[in-house]
Amino acid sequence: MVAKQKILIVDDDVNIAELISLYLTKECFDTRIVNDGEEALTVFEQYSPNLILLDLMLPGIDGYQVCREIRGKHDIPIIMLSAKGEIFDKVLGLELGADDYIMKPFDSKELVARVKAVLRRYHPVSKNQKANSDIKCVEYPGLEVNLSNYSVVYNGHAVDMPPKELELLYFLASSPNQVFTREQLLDHIWGYEYIGDTRTVDVHVKRLREKIKDTGSWSLATVWGIGYKFEVNG
Numbered sequence: 001m002v003a004k005q006k007i008l009i010v011d012d013d014v015n016i017a018e019l020i021s022l023y024l025t026k027e028c029f030d031t032r033i034v035n036d037g038e039e040a041l042t043v044f045e046q047y048s049p050n051l052i053l054l055d056l057m058l059p060g061i062d063g064y065q066v067c068r069e070i071r072g073k074h075d076i077p078i079i080m081l082s083a084k085g086e087i088f089d090k091v092l093g094l095e096l097g098a099d100d101y102i103m104k105p106f107d108s109k110e111l112v113a114r115v116k117a118v119l120r121r122y123h124p125v126s127k128n129q130k131a132n133s134d135i136k137c138v139e140y141p142g143l144e145v146n147l148s149n150y151s152v153v154y155n156g157h158a159v160d161m162p163p164k165e166l167e168l169l170y171f172l173a174s175s176p177n178q179v180f181t182r183e184q185l186l187d188h189i190w191g192y193e194y195i196g197d198t199r200t201v202d203v204h205v206k207r208l209r210e211k212i213k214d215t216g217s218w219s220l221a222t223v224w225g226i227g228y229k230f231e232v233n234g
Contacts, residue, residue, distance in 0.1 A: 004030040005119060008049035010040040010066065011081065012058050016104070020053060023108045024115065037061025041069060049076065051119055056082040056093070064096055071097035075150075075162055077118045081106075094203045097162045100190075117191050121163065138173045140218045140232065145170045154212045161211065164189055168204050169212075172220065172230040181227040201228070 007024050011017040012035045021031040032047050034040045037058045044052070052070070056063035067078055080093045083104040090101050099118050102111060136147035144153040147170045152159040161169070168189050172180065180188075182198035190200065205228055209220060221231040 004028055005050040006030045006032070006047060007115065008040070008044060008047055008052045009033045010035075010037070010052065010058065010063070011055040012036060013055070019108075020111065023112055027112055027116075029115075035059075037063065037066045040066050044070060051077045051079065051115060053079050053081055053115070054098075056080055064092065067093065067096045067098055071162065075160075077121075077163070079114060079118060091199065091203050094200060095207060099162065099164060121167070121189075121191065136170070138170065140173065142215055143173075143212065143218065145173050152212075159211050161208075165204055165208055165211075168201075169208055169220075169230075172228060173218075176218075176230050176232040179223050179226055179229045183227075185227065 007029050009017050009020050009024075009031055011020070011033075014033075014035065017033045017035070021033055024031050032043060032049070034043050035058075037060050040052075040054070040058075041061070054063045054066060058066070063080060063082075067080065070076065070078065077099045078097065079100040079102060080098045081102050081104060082093075093101055099121075100114055102114060138145050142155045144151075145166065146152070147167070150161075150163060150166055152161055152166060152169065168185065171185070171188060182201045185201045186198055189204075205220065205222075212220070214220060217233055219231045221229050223229055
């Protein structure tokens with residue numbers, strides 16, 4: 001029997017949390033509900049979920065801090081939930097490492113579709129799988145991006161990246177000097193199910209640039225008014 005995927009639901013609104021649990025249980029997910037940030041951090045280690053649905057406005061430690069602490073140690077997918085619609089909240093959540101963002105009130109089918117889409121994109125790889133898989137890797141001077149085992153080595157040092165940052169970097173670097181629009185990148189990395197805006201791409205590129213710096217032989221270049229490309233010289 002295939003084990004059910006586990007979803008940790010973190011929301012101080014008991015009614016909403018139970019409703020989410022009901023939606024996901026009907027889709028054969030195993031769920032656990034917690035109602036505050038401190039409990040979320042404790043239960044996370046015990047429960048080992050495949051994905052976290054994380055409300056932003058929590059008593060005590062808020063969702064931003066919970067996201068920051070979990071992302072500092074793990075790359076488990078995180079979808080943030082909030083009734084707040086300001087672009088600042090979306091960008092901050094993404095900058096902290098969230099994989100998606102859903103605003104309340106939400107449609108049950110959309111919620112389930114987002115959860116399934118994020119889980120499809122997240123593929124943790126075991127050591128045996130790494131050894132036996134077809135290697136998907138691009139290399140440039142000082143940079144190696146390996147999609148097979150989700151690793152990045154920059155100037156001889158491993159760089160921690162959430163899955164979608166790495167996927168975006170690999171996608172661009174595997175097609176050097178090809179220009180992609182923000183819409184194309186959003187569609188390819190986040191999928192057609194993702195109902196987001198192109199600012200999401202900008203946020204992830206910004207985070208990539210903070211972790212890896214352009215060199216004389218390659219750069220993560222902005223094509224103004226269009227999108228981005230991985231520019232290779234020579």
